[in-house]
Amino acid sequence: MSLYFHLRAVPPSALRNSANWLQRLFEDDWDTVRRRIDRHREEMLDHHYVDHDTLYAGAPPHRTKEGPGGHVILGGRPVPHHDPEEPPFLLLTAAQVAQVAVFLISADIEALWRGVRDDLLPRYGGPQTEQETHALFTATHRDLTAFYTQTAEYGDAVVKCLLR
Numbered sequence: 240m241s242l243y244f245h246l247r248a249v250p251p252s253a254l255r256n257s258a259n260w261l262q263r264l265f266e267d268d269w270d271t272v273r274r275r276i277d278r279h280r281e282e283m284l285d286h287h288y289v290d291h292d293t294l295y296a297g298a299p300p301h302r303t304k305e306g307p308g309g310h311v312i313l314g315g316r317p318v319p320h321h322d323p324e325e326p327p328f329l330l331l332t333a334a335q336v337a338q339v340a341v342f343l344i345s346a347d348i349e350a351l352w353r354g355v356r357d358d359l360l361p362r363y364g365g366p367q368t369e370q371e372t373h374a375l376f377t378a379t380h381r382d383l384t385a386f387y388t389q390t391a392e393y394g395d396a397v398v399k400c401l402l403r
Contacts, residue, residue, distance in 0.1 A: 242286040243285060245265055245400045245401075246282045246398075247281040248280040248281065248336075249396050251333055251394070251396050254330070256330075258328065261398060265398075280395075282382060284379065288312055291376070291383075293358065294351050294380075296309045297354065306342075307343075311342070315330050315335070316330045325401075330397070330399075332396055333396050335397075336387060336390050339391075340391035344384060344388060346384075348377055348380045351380075352373055356369070356373075363375075
């Protein structure tokens with residue numbers, strides 16, 4: 240079974256603090272979502288989403304749980320899923336999204352990579368795969384920066400969900 244971490248931009252006026260509404264937000268096709276919330280922006284991360292969180296929030300013992308770096312991937316206010324076996328949805332306010340966008344725009348991806356490369360490379364095949372692994376993290380950083388920047392420009396919130 241493949242796991243994906245799905246981030247979706249939502250105008251604050253359309254956002255509902257309901258697990259059922261949030262579930263539908265991720266079950267509906269893109270066109271339905273676009274009609275319901277008036278626009279559509281999203282980002283999907285594969286099962287390596289925790290590694291991307293490590294890149295931004297830092298590896299232990301220097302992990303940042305709060306603040307922009309900690310909010311990029313796994314941060315946000317949890318909203319319990321209606322199925323207790325499922326992880327909660329995570330919500331970032333428009334203000335938090337703006338802080339994350341500023342963080343990502345100003346982040347030095349090379350410095351972030353150097354700080355976690357020794358922790359991450361073994362999971363991707365070791366030092367011989369560094370060029371490809373680094374390129375993957377750089378491309379994802381570029382995509383996340385674009386997603387959060389555009390979302391902040393619209394003044395939108397972000398809802399996150401782990402999908403199987």
